[in-house]
Amino acid sequence: MARYTGPKSKIARKFREPIFGPDKVLDRKNYPPGQHGASKRRGKQSEYAVQLMEKQKVKYTYGVLERQFRNLFTKASSRGGITGDNLLQLLEAxxxxxxxxxxxxxxxxxxxxxxxxxxxxxxxxxxxxxxxxxxxxxxxxxxxxxxxxxxxxxxxxxxxxxxxxxxxxxxxxxxxxxxxYPNRDEIPENIKENLIVELYSK
Known part of the structure; x- marks a missing residue:
């Protein structure tokens, strides 16, 4: 399957979070990867970029592919309650x-x-x-x-x-x-699910 099999520390550095667990590389280099390192000036991200980044972070965290993720979001949307909470509950299940x-x-x-x-x-x-x-x-x-x-x-x-x-x-x-299903406050991952809901609602 089309799973990511590359360096996990590189992905963790991209999101600046230890999404795969404790990471010594991230501790040393808490900035995005790239040849210019921490010195490169990065412009302000657009609203869409922030939302997309959050979705990508969740996909990497749970090891879910794009089609699977979209199907889960559709299922979460059709259930009663808060869509973002439903999405995380389905991922946890x-x-x-x-x-x-x-x-x-x-x-x-x-x-x-x-x-x-x-x-x-x-x-x-x-x-x-x-x-x-x-x-x-x-x-x-x-x-x-x-x-x-x-x-x-x-x-x-x-x-x-x-x-x-x-x-x-x-x-x-x-x-x-x-x-x-767990309550939202019981899920320890640092996820802003409202950004994902906004992304798919465009």
Whole structure:
């Protein structure tokens, strides 16, 4: 698939945020990449540029392609409530993101790989679609024969207990339950979803 596989620090520097997790390069060079470095004078961004930048940041953060993202926005728009909140809830309900939030994988890209390689089950059935949308009550678990994988055991060993209120973790079974869609104030990412709504509303 058309996934970004280049340097993650370069993307983090572009947005000046550690969107892929702690980044030593970003700590040292907290300015956009380019041959002129921090010395290059950059003009004021237009309203459209700011909105587009926010959308791109969310796409990179959650590892979603343009068509997937637009489809999610359409779905979020058709639901009752605030469109921006709905969009983030749908992104959080993706299977790969939930595997990451549960601590089964250390990054979203690692979680996507675990799902694609059939190491994860939903309600007892193997699901290998990272974009699979979870519903309240769904149980996500590590497949029985995959529980000894070093990548999984190392990740689970370093997880923070009960970090997210909308998820319930069972350490002995290496499984978790998706309790409900999270409230906006429970999602820790620094995202201005109103800018994305304004962009798509043009």
């Amino acid at each position: 993706r299977l790969d993101n939930t595997v990451y939030r549960l601590g089964i994988a250390t990054t979203r890209s690692a979680a996507r790989q675990l799902v694609s390689h059939k190491h994860v089950t939903v309600n007892g059935e193997v699901v290998n679609i990272p974009s699979y949308q979870l519903k309240a009550g769904d149980v996500i678990a590590v497949r029985q024969k995959s529980k000894t994988l070093e990548a999984i055991t190392n990740s689970v060993a370093g997880r923070v207990i009960n970090k997210f209120n909308w998820l319930d973790w069972n350490a002995s079974e290496l499984s978790g339950k998706f309790l409900a």
